[in-house]
Amino acid sequence: MNAPVQMRRPKETGVPDNKKYLHPLLLKNYGNWKYHDRPRPGVLHHVSHNGDEVWSVRAGTQRQMDVHTIRRLCDIADKFAEGHVRFTIRSNIEFMVSSAKKVDPLIAELEKGGFPVGGTGNSISMIAHTQGWLHCDIPGTDASGAVKALMDELIVEFRREEMPNRVHLSTSCCEINCGGQADIAIVIQHTKPPVINHDLVANICERPTVVARCPVAAIRPAMVNGKPSLEIDESKCMCCGACYPPCPPMQINDPEYSKLAIWVGGKNANARGKPTFMKMVASGLPNNPPRWPEVSEAVKNILHVYKEDARPWERMADWIERIGWPRFFEKTGLPFTKYLIDDWRGSRATLNASTHIRF
Amino acid sequence: MAKKMHDTPNLDQLETGPWPSFVTGLKALARDKDYVVDLLGQLETSYRTKKGYWKGGTVGVFGYGGGVIPRFTELKDEKGQPVYKDCAEFHTLRIMPPPGMHYDTKVLRDMCDIWEKHGSGLIAFHGQSGDIMFQGATTENVQKAFDEINELGFDMGGAGPAVRTSMSCVGAARCEQSCYDEAKAHRAVLNTFLDDIHRPSLPYKFKFKFSGCPNDCMNSIQRSDMAVIGTWRDNIRTDEALAKKWFAKHTMDQLVNDIVARCPTKTFQLKQIKNVKSSPTISSVAINDTHAIEIDNRDCVRCMHCINVMTGALAPGKDKGATILMGGKRTLKIGDLMGTVIVPFMKLDTDEDMEKLVALGQRTIDFFAENALEHERTGEMIERIGLASFLEAMEIDVDVNMVSTPRTNPYVRTDGWDEEVAKINAQKDAIQNNKQQVA
Numbered sequence: 001m002n003a004p005v006q007m008r009r010p011k012e013t014g015v016p017d018n019k020k021y022l023h024p025l026l027l028k029n030y031g032n033w034k035y036h037d038r039p040r041p042g043v044l045h046h047v048s049h050n051g052d053e054v055w056s057v058r059a060g061t062q063r064q065m066d067v068h069t070i071r072r073l074c075d076i077a078d079k080f081a082e083g084h085v086r087f088t089i090r091s092n093i094e095f096m097v098s099s100a101k102k103v104d105p106l107i108a109e110l111e112k113g114g115f116p117v118g119g120t121g122n123s124i125s126m127i128a129h130t131q132g133w134l135h136c137d138i139p140g141t142d143a144s145g146a147v148k149a150l151m152d153e154l155i156v157e158f159r160r161e162e163m164p165n166r167v168h169l170s171t172s173c174c175e176i177n178c179g180g181q182a183d184i185a186i187v188i189q190h191t192k193p194p195v196i197n198h199d200l201v202a203n204i205c206e207r208p209t210v211v212a213r214c215p216v217a218a219i220r221p222a223m224v225n226g227k228p229s230l231e232i233d234e235s236k237c238m239c240c241g242a243c244y245p246p247c248p249p250m251q252i253n254d255p256e257y258s259k260l261a262i263w264v265g266g267k268n269a270n271a272r273g274k275p276t277f278m279k280m281v282a283s284g285l286p287n288n289p290p291r292w293p294e295v296s297e298a299v300k301n302i303l304h305v306y307k308e309d310a311r312p313w314e315r316m317a318d319w320i321e322r323i324g325w326p327r328f329f330e331k332t333g334l335p336f337t338k339y340l341i342d343d344w345r346g347s348r349a350t351l352n353a354s355t356h357i358r359f
Numbered sequence: 360m361a362k363k364m365h366d367t368p369n370l371d372q373l374e375t376g377p378w379p380s381f382v383t384g385l386k387a388l389a390r391d392k393d394y395v396v397d398l399l400g401q402l403e404t405s406y407r408t409k410k411g412y413w414k415g416g417t418v419g420v421f422g423y424g425g426g427v428i429p430r431f432t433e434l435k436d437e438k439g440q441p442v443y444k445d446c447a448e449f450h451t452l453r454i455m456p457p458p459g460m461h462y463d464t465k466v467l468r469d470m471c472d473i474w475e476k477h478g479s480g481l482i483a484f485h486g487q488s489g490d491i492m493f494q495g496a497t498t499e500n501v502q503k504a505f506d507e508i509n510e511l512g513f514d515m516g517g518a519g520p521a522v523r524t525s526m527s528c529v530g531a532a533r534c535e536q537s538c539y540d541e542a543k544a545h546r547a548v549l550n551t552f553l554d555d556i557h558r559p560s561l562p563y564k565f566k567f568k569f570s571g572c573p574n575d576c577m578n579s580i581q582r583s584d585m586a587v588i589g590t591w592r593d594n595i596r597t598d599e600a601l602a603k604k605w606f607a608k609h610t611m612d613q614l615v616n617d618i619v620a621r622c623p624t625k626t627f628q629l630k631q632i633k634n635v636k637s638s639p640t641i642s643s644v645a646i647n648d649t650h651a652i653e654i655d656n657r658d659c660v661r662c663m664h665c666i667n668v669m670t671g672a673l674a675p676g677k678d679k680g681a682t683i684l685m686g687g688k689r690t691l692k693i694g695d696l697m698g699t700v701i702v703p704f705m706k707l708d709t710d711e712d713m714e715k716l717v718a719l720g721q722r723t724i725d726f727f728a729e730n731a732l733e734h735e736r737t738g739e740m741i742e743r744i745g746l747a748s749f750l751e752a753m754e755i756d757v758d759v760n761m762v763s764t765p766r767t768n769p770y771v772r773t774d775g776w777d778e779e780v781a782k783i784n785a786q787k788d789a790i791q792n793n794k795q796q797v798a
Contacts, residue, residue, distance in 0.1 A: 007502075010421070010422040010505070010509055010514070010515070011510075012514065012553050012557065013509075014455070014514050014549060014550035014553050015455050015456075015514070015525070015549045015550055016455070016513055017457065017542075017546065018458045018459050018461045018542050021457050021461040021462050021463050022461050022532055023461075029533075030531050031531040031540065033533060033535040034535055034598075034671060034674075035598075035672075036534075036535060036671075037670070037671075046533055046535070054533065060379065061379055061484070062379040062381040062384060063381070063483050064384070064481055064494065065381075065384060065481070065482055065484065066385065066387050066388045066481055067471035067472075067474060067480045068384070068387050069379070069384050070468075070470075070471050070484075071468060071471055073467075074467050074468055074471075077464045083464045083465070084461070084462070085461075085462055085463075085464070085467070086459060086462065086529065087456075087460040087462075087484045088460070088529075089526065089528075089576060089577060089578070091483075091485065093484075114379055116377065116379075128487065130487060131486075133402055133406070133411050134402055135413065135428070135449065135451060135494055136411060136413065137411065137413045137414055137415045138411065139411040140411075141409070142405065142406065144373075145373050145382075145406070148373050148380055148382075149376070152375075152376030152377060155377050155378055175690060175691070176689065176690070176691055177689045177690060178487045178689075179487065180487065180689070181582070209733070209734075212733070213692065213734065215691070215692045215693065240690075242692060248414060253411065255408060255409035266581070268575045268580055268581050270573035270574070270575060270588075270660075270661070270662045271573070271574060271662050271663045271664040271667055272623055272662055272664045273623060275575070275580050275697060277581070277695050277697070289409065290369040290370060290372045290373055290406050291372060291373070311616070312613070312616070312617050313617050313621055313668065344694050345693065
């Protein structure tokens with residue numbers, strides 16, 4: 001008989017205190033900062049009420065990092081930044097330094113190591129993204145690859161601060177949209193109802209749960225080939241894929257028919273107008289690894305038009321509000337199709353209930 | 360040395376170009392690990408077939424019910440054996456970051472050592488939920504890795520129908536716009552709900568997020584069930600030296616077009632100094648010898664735009680706190696919902712203030728646990744029962760700041776109107792009496 005294995009009980013310590021990880025100057029001036037400016041793209045210069053100054057140098061990373069890359073970043077932090085770093089919500093890394101003299105050598109070291117410096121102010125920052133084929137159980141596409149391919153092309157704007165306002169991008173591998181709201185978002189859009197593997201449903205899926213999960217009540221229990229399964233009213237199904245996570249035999253992903261859609265104008269800041277949700281402006285783009293060139297072209301086109309046409313401090317949503325949707329579609333050359341007219345609940349609020357028309 | 364690499368013609372194309380490449384990183388790990396050699400093999404297959412090959416399952420650590428994202432390969436040969444056997448199990452540990460995602464290199468190196476020993480060596484800083492994602496460990500190694508990460512002072516994050524890992528902005532540590540101690544609030548709230556984080560038993564996920572000002576860098580309004588967004592009640596502060604410094608570097612056109620014209624309520628005005636008004640609610644500051652900015656703070660909605668453009672010259676006031684919004688989420692199931700105002704303002708200065716915030720979170724989660732349908736988020740629950748019913752159950756008084764406009768239809772039964780008015784008047788009287796007693 002084996003002796004019972006003594007399992008280690010977890011220490012339920014929760015969210016760790018960040019005080020021990022703060023750069024000494026951040027700790028000293030906690031809650032006492034007065035203002036900041038940006039001496040150059042990629043660098044924030046914060047001044048505290050007592051006159052202390054700290055320079056933060058921001059660099060892009062690949063987010064999914066191997067330990068060798070992380071150690072190289074640590075080497076740089078030990079050499080220049082008193083051994084402290086932080087990460088932004090968009091997976092950029094920031095090095096805080098206590099002297100202006102350290103900034104240029106730090107930037108040179110980062111760039112030499114392949115970490116582009118930028119992502120501050122009115123730049124295009126790193127793309128918030130999801131896991132995709134690398135780790136997700138329901139992905140329609142990959143995330144890291146599409147992001148890498150697009151950032152290869154947007155790196156110039158990452159390094160500059162020449163956009164009208166900041167630009168946040170995101171990608172998502174299914175319609176759950178873990179990548180989140182953004183000025184421009186790339187999101188999978190399925191175009192065919194799920195293909196059901198009736199042999200597996202009874203064993204894998206809790207059928208009432210799957211039925212309840214459908215936003216349009218298109219799924220109902222059924223006996224298929226003598227086995228309990230599910231069936232879909234395909235005239236109701238709008239191909240959202242909500243049934244797939246609780247029931248993998250409802251295969252929604254399709255190499256051909258899972259397309260990519262582009263959404264614009266999401267903004268979470270309260271600055272100027274209230275926060276906005278993004279709107280779908282294009283769909284039907286092919287899921288084309290390893291570099292998704294059609295998606296990159298479409299995003300770059302919108303960014304180009306926005307950069308040329310928007311006034312200073314207009315976020316994507318502010319710009320479109322000024323020029324109007326007809327001109328957005330005209331300038332970007334994107335077709336406005338019937339699929340872009342909302343018909344979900346609350347959709348009437350998105351219709352033009354006025355004679356406000358730009359000619 | 361690991362085994363021979365599989366051909367990866369698709370992934371190889373992601374090693375070109377100037378942006379840091381995750382493929383190059385994976386290949387570096389694959390030099391020492393068969394595990395990652397096979398991971399690259401499976402990922403290359405996905406790139407070729409455009410299909411994902413992971414399925415979930417049940418993997419966890421002793422004492423907790425969640426926080427590990429199990430992944431088993433579904434890429435099998437005709438005999439049902441994994442095509443890439445060395446990465447047949449590729450589980451992720453979600454680990455909660457410190458507020459503001461600050462680290463020292465010692466702890467990062469320790470994390471690397473642990474994950475090199477027990478896992479794939481691939482770590483994401485950070486996942487969309489805010490977690491440090493330790494990606495890729497076998498079922499056997501999950502517990503070993505967690506034990507060491509846990510000893511390092513880090514704890515498991517949330518997954519499934521649980522309170523989820525939270526995020527807070529850089530905040531007071533390095534931002535002049537910070538309106539409360541984000542890190543303190545983050546820890547006070549989250550560490551109250553560790554049981555609900557580690558042992559998933561809610562109707563669905565529940566997310567808190569903490570942003571120090573209305574710029575909402577954590578995107579809390581769109582993606583958290585309870586968003587704590589810093590704001591202030593008193594006047595915008597001004598600094599004449601910095602205002603003049605700003606103007607010296609900019610033009611009158613910029614001031615007018617980029618700030619005056621972009622003020623959402625047009626309360627930001629440019630005036631000749633001699634015409635500037637003075638009142639307890641007005642902030643004003645000279646930008647040169649002839650002109651000044653005048654802001655009537657009663658009409659200011661604390662949008663942050665002018666402060667963002669003229670940081671330092673203008674700053675949030677001193678009577679700081681937070682607005683609490685609830686119900687934000689993305690599409691599934693009923694469609695996107697933005698968080699909406701539940702508490703227009705609460706102070707977060709003292710420990711007692713923090714306790715009130717924690718208590719609000721507790722009441723919300725208790726109500727959510729009791730009343731939400733399975734797989735229903737807080738926003739969907741509020742949508743289903745109506746905000747007024749939610750407020751009544753939560754014993755929160757209605758406030759006109761909770762709506763964009765009053766009702767636009769008459770479909771409401773109002774036979775309790777007089778009682779409601781009497782209740783509101785009684786409250787007003789009580790507040791008035793209190794004030795007089797204090798005076």
